[in-house]
Structure formats: structure tokens, C-alpha cells
Amino acid sequence: MARKMGVYAVMGYILYGLFIYWYLFYFADSSLPFEYEGSKADPATFLNGRELMLSEEYSKIRNLLFFLSTPLEWLFYFLVLLFGLSKAMKNWAKNSSKYKLLQTAIYLIWLSVFAYVATFPLSYISYSLSKTYNISTQTFTSWMKNELIDFWINYGTWLIIVPVLYWLMKKSQKRWWLYGWLLSIPFTLFMMFLQPVVIDPLYNDFYPLKNKELETKILVLAEKAEIPAQNVFEVDKSKETNALNAYVTGIGSNARIVLWDTTLNKLNDNQILFIMAHEMCHYIEKHIYFGIAGYLLISLLGLYLTYRIMNWVIKRWGNELKISDIRDIRSLPLFFMILSMLLFAASPFTNFASRYQETRADKYAIKMTHNTEAAITSFQALTRSGLSQVNPPLLVKIFRYTHPTMLDRISMLEEYEVKQRNK
Ligand SMILES: [Zn+2]
Numbered sequence: 001m002a003r004k005m006g007v008y009a010v011m012g013y014i015l016y017g018l019f020i021y022w023y024l025f026y027f028a029d030s031s032l033p034f035e036y037e038g039s040k041a042d043p044a045t046f047l048n049g050r051e052l053m054l055s056e057e058y059s060k061i062r063n064l065l066f067f068l069s070t071p072l073e074w075l076f077y078f079l080v081l082l083f084g085l086s087k088a089m090k091n092w093a094k095n096s097s098k099y100k101l102l103q104t105a106i107y108l109i110w111l112s113v114f115a116y117v118a119t120f121p122l123s124y125i126s127y128s129l130s131k132t133y134n135i136s137t138q139t140f141t142s143w144m145k146n147e148l149i150d151f152w153i154n155y156g157t158w159l160i161i162v163p164v165l166y167w168l169m170k171k172s173q174k175r176w177w178l179y180g181w182l183l184s185i186p187f188t189l190f191m192m193f194l195q196p197v198v199i200d201p202l203y204n205d206f207y208p209l210k211n212k213e214l215e216t217k218i219l220v221l222a223e224k225a226e227i228p229a230q231n232v233f234e235v236d237k238s239k240e241t242n243a244l245n246a247y248v249t250g251i252g253s254n255a256r257i258v259l260w261d262t263t264l265n266k267l268n269d270n271q272i273l274f275i276m277a278h279e280m281c282h283y284i285e286k287h288i289y290f291g292i293a294g295y296l297l298i299s300l301l302g303l304y305l306t307y308r309i310m311n312w313v314i315k316r317w318g319n320e321l322k323i324s325d326i327r328d329i330r331s332l333p334l335f336f337m338i339l340s341m342l343l344f345a346a347s348p349f350t351n352f353a354s355r356y357q358e359t360r361a362d363k364y365a366i367k368m369t370h371n372t373e374a375a376i377t378s379f380q381a382l383t384r385s386g387l388s389q390v391n392p393p394l395l396v397k398i399f400r401y402t403h404p405t406m407l408d409r410i411s412m413l414e415e416y417e418v419k420q421r422n423k
Pocket of ligand 1: 278279282358361
């Protein structure tokens with residue numbers, strides 16, 4: 001039975017992969033609606049032939065990798081259960097130590113290492129693709145160093161969560177999901193607080209803006225919105241990528257705006273001021289807090305569903321998956337699998353909410369700076385530097401886009417310009 005289920009799962013994954021491939025490469029149409037042809041959102045007006053061709057090609061492969069990688073994780077966890085690897089890892093952990101907590105740590109390290117190895121090929125392809133298309137500038141060593149930091153941060157985080165989770169399951173078989181969720185609130189807030197000062201500096205250097213002339217202009221803008229000067233940072237991203245970006249991170253006294261040095265080096269001052277004004281909107285409208293609140297709400301529903309689905313699966317297929325009891329650490333791959341599936345299912349909603357915030361930030365930024373030329377050319381530069389699609393296929397937009405498409409963003413600016421002119 002287990003072997004049959006395994007074959008079905010692998011076949012299902014392959015069929016899904018073929019469907020996505022067909023959808024992205026043959027079915028989906030990412031050409032521009034004709035009314036936008038020749039407009040400033042039309043990539044043919046600001047990319048050269050080579051860039052046009054590369055951006056289509058690169059985006060298609062990127063999208064394919066995106067859609068393949070998350071379900072690959074599900075397949076991995078499913079097979080780990082099906083073929084008794086979870087059971088074996090628990091036994092290895094048991095034989096290595098008599099302390100419960102240490103056993104959990106050992107089980108978790110095995111599971112993390114196997115999961116990493118299973119997903120490594122896709123991450124590596126993704127990295128080398130980005131390198132081939134001249135987006136990433138990272139050496140393999142530097143990329144691998146980031147991968148290892150990711151690995152240990154993930155491991156450390158789960159090492160805090162998993163023992164608490166299984167302890168709660170033992171204490172209350174019916175309410176563990178609720179208590180787990182309540183504990184996740186202070187934990188999430190604490191992690192968000194630490195992110196910019198403890199975690200991010202493990203990867204990059206953060207410092208006040210290097211270009212002092214530009215800094216003065218940016219701080220004048222920031223002052224208008226009452227954002228303190230010491231909360232604006234530059235980060236050394238140029239050692240990793242040619243892409244442009246900026247973001248708001250952290251909560252409380254650690255809230256800050258971070259501008260990638262690539263953005264500062266490649267855009268002119270007016271373009272940078274537009275990007276900065278966009279980030280300022282996120283900062284002053286506290287989009288991060290709405291994000292956290294939304295995430296916590298979804299995770300309450302998610303944990304409840306995980307609890308229901310886990311019990312149902314174990315009752316129905318406990319034998320095949322070699323899990324007799326949810327409270328046994330052997331059920332952890334099932335927990336990860338269901339959680340990842342629910343997160344994927346929720347992503348159209350969270351992306352939609354994020355696109356709403358991003359649209360607000362774009363509108364705020366143009367009202368603040370009034371320079372549509374700078375705004376539009378900055379979006380064009382963003383598109384060029386990341387070889388991104390201006391008008392991605394629908395499924396890509398729904399599952400991947402936390403920002404409106406460049407078609408939406410640039411045409412919004414064009415409409416704004418027309419309205420201003422007619423005033
Ligand atoms: Zn934004």
C-alpha cells in the first residue's frame with residue numbers, strides 16, 4: 001500500500017509539473033493588451049530587443065521553479081512518512097541520547113538536513129539561473145554562506161517551536177492549536193523586533209546613507225512625514241545582485257526604512273526620492289502591523305485546520321504513514337506538510353492584501369513627489385534590473401505577486417499624469 005501511495009504521489013507531482021510547464025510556456029499569454037501598446041508601460045518602449053527576449057525567458061523559468069518548489073516540499077514530507085524515514089530518525093535520536101529535549105534536537109537536525117538536500121537542486125538551479133542572466137552577482141561561496149545562515153536560523157527557530165508544540169499536544173489534545181497560537185503572538189512580535197538588528201546583519205552590512213548630498217534630500221522628505229533620520233539605512237546588496245529594491249522592516253523602536261545600495265547607485269536622485277516616498281507610506285501607515293495582524297488571524301485558522309486535518313489523516317492513513325499518535329514527534333513531517341499546503345492556499349489572499357498596500361504606497365509617493373517622469377522611469381529601471389515581466393500570467397500574479405504588476409503600476413502613474421494635466 002505504502003509503495004502504491006508513493007508512486008501515485010510522485011506521478012501526481014510530475015503531472016502537476018507538466019501542467020504548470022504547459023500553462024507557463026504554451027498557454028499563458030503575457031503580451032500586452034493592445035490598448036497599452038506604445039504606452040510607457042509597454043516594455044518594447046524601454047527595453048532593447050535582447051532585454052525583452054531575456055526577460056520573457058527568465059521570467060518563465062523563474063515562475064516554473066516557483067511553482068515546482070513548494071509542492072516538492074510536500075512530496076518530500078509525504079515520502080519521508082510513507083517510507084518510514086520519520087520513524088527511523090526518531091529511533092536514531094532515541095539511541096543517541098536519553099534526554100527528551102536532545103532527542104527532539106537530533107530528530108529535527110536529521111529532518112532539516114534531509115529536507116535541505118531534497119530541495120537543494122531547485123535552489124541551486126534558481127541561483128545559477130539568476131547568475132546566468134546576470135541578475136545575481138554572488139559567488140558560489142557567498143551564496144552557500146547565506147544558505148547555511150538560512151539553514152541554522154530555520155533550525156534554531158523550529159528548535160524553539162517544536163518542543164513547545166509537542167508539549168502542548170501532550171497537555172491538551174483538543175486545544176493545543178489554540179494555546180500554540182496564543183504563544184505564537186509574543187514570539188512573532190519578538191522575532192519581528194529582532195529581525196533588523198539581529199538576523200538581517202548576519203547577511204549584510206547596514207549603515208547610514210553614504211552619499212551625503214542625497215541623504216540630505218531624503219531626510220528632508222522623511223522629516224515631512226516625521227520619520228527620524230536614524231531610521232533610514234543603506235545596505236550593501238551590490239555584492240549579491242544587480243536588482244533594485246528598498247523595504248520597511250522591524251517594529252517598535254527597531255522600525256526602519258532600508259534602501260539597497262544598488263538602488264542608490266543606479267537611479268538618479270528624483271527616482272530615489274520616489275522610491276523613498278513609497279517606503280515612507282509603508283512606514284507611516286504601519287503596513288507591517290497590519291501584515292502581522294493579518295498573519296496572526298490567518299495562522300489561527302491555519303493551526304485549527306492543521307489540527308483537524310492531522311487528526312483526520314492519522315485516523316485514516318496512520319498505518320501507511322507510520323504515525324499512531326499525533327503527540328509522537330514522528331508526526332512532525334505531516335505537520336510541516338499541512339502547514340506548507342495551507343500557507344500556499346492562503347497566498348492568493350495575503351498577496352492580494354499586500355498588493356493593496358503597495359498600490360496605496362505608490363499613490364502616496366506620487367502625491368508626495370509629483371514627478372511622474374521620475375516615478376515611471378524608476379519602475380522601468382526596476383523592470384530592467386530584475387528582468388521581470390510587465391504583464392505576468394494570471395496564476396503567476398495570483399500566487400507570486402506581492403506587488404501590483406508593472407503594467408498596473410505604470411499605467412496608474414500615467415493616469416495620474418493625465419488627471420494632473422487636466423486640472
Ligand atoms: Zn512597497
